[in-house]
Amino acid sequence: MTVHGTDRRPPRRLALLGAGVMGETVLSGLVRAGWDPATIVATDRRPERVAELEAAYGITMSSNVDAVAGAETVLLVVKPQDMTSLLGEIAPALDATTLVVSMAAGVDTATLEAGLPAGQPVVRVMPNTPAQVDEGMAAVAAGSSATDDHLERVRDILTATGRVAVVPERYLDAVTAISGSGPAYLFFVVEAMIEAGVHLGLPRDTSTELVVQTMLGSAKLLRESGEHPAILRERVTSPGGTTAAALRELEDHKVRAAFLSAMEAARDRSRDLAAAAREQRTGA
Numbered sequence: 001m002t003v004h005g006t007d008r009r010p011p012r013r014l015a016l017l018g019a020g021v022m023g024e025t026v027l028s029g030l031v032r033a034g035w036d037p038a039t040i041v042a043t044d045r046r047p048e049r050v051a052e053l054e055a056a057y058g059i060t061m062s063s064n065v066d067a068v069a070g071a072e073t074v075l076l077v078v079k080p081q082d083m084t085s086l087l088g089e090i091a092p093a094l095d096a097t098t099l100v101v102s103m104a105a106g107v108d109t110a111t112l113e114a115g116l117p118a119g120q121p122v123v124r125v126m127p128n129t130p131a132q133v134d135e136g137m138a139a140v141a142a143g144s145s146a147t148d149d150h151l152e153r154v155r156d157i158l159t160a161t162g163r164v165a166v167v168p169e170r171y172l173d174a175v176t177a178i179s180g181s182g183p184a185y186l187f188f189v190v191e192a193m194i195e196a197g198v199h200l201g202l203p204r205d206t207s208t209e210l211v212v213q214t215m216l217g218s219a220k221l222l223r224e225s226g227e228h229p230a231i232l233r234e235r236v237t238s239p240g241g242t243t244a245a246a247l248r249e250l251e252d253h254k255v256r257a258a259f260l261s262a263m264e265a266a267r268d269r270s271r272d273l274a275a276a277a278r279e280q281r282t283g284a
């Protein structure tokens with residue numbers, strides 16, 4: 001059921017604007033963590049998406065302007081390219097005390113603040129999709145009017161689905177390249193290893209199980225041992241053995257350098273998105 005207005009419902013604690021992949025990741029995590037769906041209102045552009053999310057989570061879907069009216073916290077989870085117009089749409093409807101949290105790659109707090117009423121508290125977040133299984137990694141930076149209480153509120157939302165680091169905003173393009181986009185690189189590696197297993201003659205399901213459990217077990221070993229990855233790698237690499245033969249190929253193919261270039265490209269793309277958002281704003 002789509003409800004507009006504020007009649008006889010509990011106070012809206014959270015408005016989530018843009019319920020795509022990342023928006024649903026946050027939404028589902030909060031509901032899993034026990035947030036009352038009646039205190040969450042979300043929006044999306046596509047009517048079929050609205051119906052799907054109402055049915056799945058029992059939350060209210062609304063228009064952007066109705067959603068932000070009276071909300072304590074507004075989460076912006078639209079693509080960077082859609083941010084300027086969304087800010088323009090909601091700015092007149094925001095209460096002065098409402099905390100605005102952006103999860104968009106690139107778009108900096110100065111640009112967000114410039115599109116909102118003066119003094120509006122803003123926090124920028126870079127989350128990632130492993131939050132879907134409560135193993136997220138999010139980094140958070142405060143805008144010029146955000147207080148420690150605002151950061152604490154954002155931390156409460158994000159710790160429902162994983163870990164949170166508060167960082168200086170100048171780190172966020174690098175964070176985006178590492179943990180924001182990072183799951184995609186690891187899925188890419190997993191995909192390549194599964195294909196390699198098939199190439200070596202393993203049935204696809206056997207190869208998949210071997211690779212996925214190896215990835216999970218290696219991550220757990222890293223976390224629980226606290227050892228440097230180079231030490232753990234050395235422990236697998238028997239002198240003159242199979243691992244040394246494989247690692248030699250990875251070095252010959254410059255895989256380490258490729259990772260560095262890939263993450264520089266992601267960092268640079270984040271900067272480009274920021275510049276485009278600034279231009280959109282000043283051209284608006």
Ligand SMILES: NC(=O)C1=CN([C@@H]2O[C@H](COP(=O)(O)OP(=O)(O)OC[C@H]3O[C@@H](n4cnc5c(N)ncnc54)[C@H](OP(=O)(O)O)[C@@H]3O)[C@@H](O)[C@H]2O)C=CC1
Nearest residue numbers: 018020021022023044045077078079080082103104105127
């Ligand atoms: N996916 C990820 O792993 C991560 C994403 N992010 C950030 O999260 C944001 C969203 O990314 P993602 O979820 O992947 O993208 P999606 O395209 O899946 O989700 C964005 C959603 O917002 C909707 N939307 C666009 N404009 C509006 C509007 N004005 N009002 C309401 N809804 C709107 C889109 O509709 P439509 O389909 O019609 O465009 C879409 O459903 C991005 O800024 C991205 O940088 C950050 C970290 C990780």
Ligand SMILES: O=C(O)[C@@H]1CCC=N1
Nearest residue numbers: 104105176180181182
């Ligand atoms: O690819 C992107 O732009 C978004 C930001 C980080 C992960 N996904």
